[in-house]
Amino acid sequence: MGDSLPVSELTEDSARAELARLAELLARANTQYHTQDAPEISDAEYDDLKRRNTEIEKRFPHLKRADSPSDQVGAKPGDGFSKVTHAVRMMSLGNAFDDEDVGDFTRSIRKYLGLGDDAPLAFTAEPKIDGLSLSLRYKDGHLVQAATRGDGEFGENVTANARTISDIPHRLENAPAVLEVRGEVYMSHADFDQLNARQAEAGEKTFANPRNAAAGSLRQLDSAITRARPLRFFAYAWGELSAPLAETQMGAIERLKQYGFSTNPLTALCETTHHMLDHYRGIEAQRATLGYDIDGVVYKVNDLALQARLGFRSTTPRWAIAHKFPAELAWTRLEAIDIQVGRTGALSPVARLHPVTVGGVVVSNATLHNEDYIAGRDAKGGTIRDGKDIRVGDWVQVYRAGDVIPKIADVDISKRPDDAVEFTFPNTCPECQSQAIREEGDAVRRCTGGIICPAQATEKLKHFVSRKAFDIEGLGAKQIEMFYDDPDLSVKTPVDIFTLQTRDAANLNKLANRKGWGAQSAGNLWAAIDEKRLIPFGRLLFALGIRHMGEAASNLVATHYGEWSEFERAVTAASGFEGPEWDELLSIDGIGEVMARALVSAFAQEAERASIDALVAQLEVQPAKRPDTDGSPVAGKTVVFTGTLEKMTRAEAKARAEALGAKVSGSVSKKTDLLVAGPGAGSKAKKAAELGIETLDEDGWLHLIGAA
Template identity: 40%
Template sequence: MTHEQARQQIDALREQIEYHNKKYYTEDAPEISDYAYDMLYRRLENLEAAFPELKTEDSPTNRVGAAGYNTFAEVTHTVPMESLHDSFSEDELRDFDRRVRAVVDDPVYVVEPKFDGLSVALEYVNGVYTRGSTRGDGITGEDVTLNIGTIKSVPKTLKEPLPFLEVRGEVYMSDESFLRLCERQELLEEKPFKNPRNAAAGSLRQKDPKITAQRTLDIFVFNIQVIEGETVTTHADALKRLHELGFTVSPLYCRTGDIETVIEKIREIGNERGTFSYPIDGAVVKVDSFSQREALGSTAKFPRWAEAYKYPPEEKETTLLDIEVAVGRTGVLTPTGVFEPVFLAGTTVSRATLHNQDFITEKDIRIGSRVIIRKAGEIIPEVVSVVSNPEDTVPYRLPETCPSCGEVITRVEGEAAARCTNPQCPAQLMRNLIHFASRDAMDIDGLGPAALEQLSAALQVHSPADLYDITAQELETLDRFGKKSAENLVAAIQKSKENDLSKLLFALGIPHIGAKAAKLLAGAFENMDALIVADEEQIAAIDGFGGIMAQEVYAFFRRHSAIELIDRLKAAGVNMTAEAVTTDTKFLGKTFVLTGTLPNLKRTEAAALIEKAGGKVSGSVSKKTSYVVAGEEAGSKLTKAQTLGIPVLTEAELLTLLNGEDNTERNEA
């Protein structure tokens, strides 16, 4: 390879690695597997070793991780939180042993699992938890004290009040919690996390600690970074001391002076990893003696006294016996492959999602195909490729009608998903109920996913119309409902009957009709009956409507199930008319952005007031923004407004403007 060819490859690899670093560390949304990333990284290391003059200080091989979003205060680590050098073969572990023995005599190693989560530091003063931070770039992390404090296995007070202690650990999400979270995300029509590591990272870096608390995170603590009041000389003693102080440490670590025993232990951990309740992606070998560690030192990025062994992704060949199609709670048809069972990454696998028709067509997956499967993130089985297709097999196509309710399946151009849009399809009842009650829809206070699941199971609430038949007496018979809470929920349900037609149209879950489109529909037709009889051309003529949106609305109101639901809602007294069009033009041509928590108004209420006065509400700040209305805990939108010199209003000043008085010049940023 010529010098110029090496330079080009190194530049391309650095660009790819930087991109994937950002997706993995900063956005918690990786696009490639850990193994694929490791191979890119190893290729860059090898090229930089072969052409050392091309290695630069800002190379990804010189840095740990990536900086996070600037949403938390910065923390400078007392002791750098280094990364580990990776090995991918047993011979590379033997090389590590030879490098260590070249510097120190008779090293002893500690072997433990390499947990796949988010590395953090915890600080204790006089035995009391005072601060928690992420690793970040190894030197500077993010202050996530409150979020880490929601993890039940993090001791808030140590069993002994040491003057100061800083430890390092790995926050993770168990396989069970991860699968439960994915189910909930699918229910709420959110994009699910790809693996437990990213779920843990995304959960720990939530602005609201209450959300973190709901995600059921856990932690293993594996290092003492700083200790005052006593001396610890070996890693094994440190793990024992951490356990005595109340931390959860790995139950699987072992201590040995023989590299072959180290390798055997790593094989053992690898063979058993599928049985663990927590995710691991390898094993770690560390020199036990702290004095020997000091003699070995570190490179710019890695300690020379530790090595990580990364397990390769395990893949198996099997036969696809059948394809089962289920309707998810969002109405999306999900094909699942049924295979001849194979033992894979510690468990027997016989099923894997096939995602959608595009995935099936791209790989030419057929019933009878010989396929290669693996576990994504060591958790979820997936099809990697098709090995062969017998001559008697035919290309597979998803059904054209819903397997649950028999309605015709729709697939919008440009979308991968095939979907049942029947609002009363039995397979998606819970999703419909959650959406119907949500803030931007009917805004029924107190009727979240947990309450709806309870009502569905106990009171047979299967349709939005069923909500309006619920009585306080029925609710009082259920767990977690007292007399007052039952009365409050019924009152909230009854209050929702008064909502404007636009909120009801959004609540119906018509494909491609969001809150803004629902307002346009309500403004154009003024009542539900007029909209039901409108033809596709009349709907498409609405300013701001596209052809696909008009098709979806027209098709929705041609369904018997939709008309039946609307008739039931009418009978229950739900409002079917739009509010009178305002003639107020006070805010005509003005664009507002709302940020933070307002003292009295909900954001939706403030937005409604602005729109009634002829103004527009945007979700982002730009030079075209007229005003930013800021409440408590206003974030980056307020900062951007101040940078651009856009006037910033309090809630009181917004109301003053609405009343016709403009005294906001003094509030310009």
């Protein structure tokens, strides 16, 4: 198999386009898996897409998108349950796919901690259960709440359902006053088969695989249904604690076992990377006979004090990683090739397949990447799949590595129909018939129609009202399409949404008289729209759909500037891509030049800026929330580190400063408040002295932040 282009051969433009495609596919997959309990394909395909995304980001770090799949956890909670705010965020795990990745993981930890190759460093290794993450909260030993992971910050309250699972104790003896136990709800293969047999006998829906069955059963609104389902629970982690469980990961797991939780008997303590890999292969050899689904092995630093030092990235702990098992394959017939147009104008070919089950999941769609991939070549004209093109009617091999649209891995030419013809990729947009151009160095062909292209316009509006953007109740994709084509209540730009009620009144309440609506439903929509006139800064910026500016980047920008008016002033002043405002924008950790240029360019476009200004005039933009840094001596200050740090690594120092509310910059300027200089400090220390900037050595810094 092959990708649209090997990562090593990507140009900057083609890498940017590929990252955009991957972000869109993986976001859809997260919703299907975590919210809908209905993945289209397997974990293996998802992992392959995510791995490709990571490899591209490593090669082009400045192109990393703010909505990068690397920074996403799960999906928003569903609407059927009340929401629970996790006291301690539920994180996802980074992935390793081969021995080299595991070696890189252990080496990165040693480097971060400043440990030599011979220093002792133990890890636990445990099977990665393919189920649904659950957090159980105990107060004074009593189970008081159970919540799904959701998006890591907010989960679904499934307390009544969790109480029906026999593996979950209702009361704990001698437990800390506050204890959150975390683990995985799953269903054994035998129980899954019996459940599907009962479902079929009763004429009810059967489940695709044990994971879907477990997730669907736990998320029933009627706990009696959950009680009738054979759910199990493995405990392996914890959230909020009023007192430590132990000093090590293994000790804490043993403590959970003593409380009456089921813990996985295959969890082992490993002293070396070699031992970790041996245990991985041992578990992999047992995979088919375990009686429940696993998709890899999780390694965690055993020493909890070291875990605390290592801390977290935006969505993953530094001290843990999931070593995933290989992907799965299946063969089926390619029935059609459709061209879809995204909100950036990209023409994306999608394979429509005769449905086939791969690893327990029914697959009917697959990505075909771009025209080169269909033709059997890369962007430079080299061959992939031995030069075999892909045609409607072909017998194709489907490759799954995740819960998004799979890939076509190969073609069986011997089974190709005699009447199969070479696929001709369109050079006009199927939505608006505008010319579709492929720029030099870009793997993707894009529609030039812009706002006249209904696919782009409606997709941007759908993004604007999506859950992570304005999330207006009663105004989703279906309603956007309805209003877009309405001659009286037309919604062509975001500001049109907020003038809908006024225009409807002028049209004698047309919406209330429309079939399927009514006075109450129309009134509910107007109320929902008015409710969203008060919008957080970060959500507004994300909702604008500026290319490369995803949710995480939007929130980073919002947190940095605080007020929308200050942001507007700065981004306007940066229109020439130079000067202090431009430098400040680039100084935001996580905002690269590609993102910054896209942001500044959007606000510099006369028509787009007018549209944004008209929208903002209808809104009240809430200032961004700052980190809770009460009492921090460096909150709001700009800190620069230079020279060699001897008591902590540079990465630790930066993470600690940011956690305390400081901005960490790589260069000294008039805006710098503090320079921390270790041995070997050079030009930065000299410039700081010239500017009269306060300078501390490492001991002084540690004393200042209370970590000496």
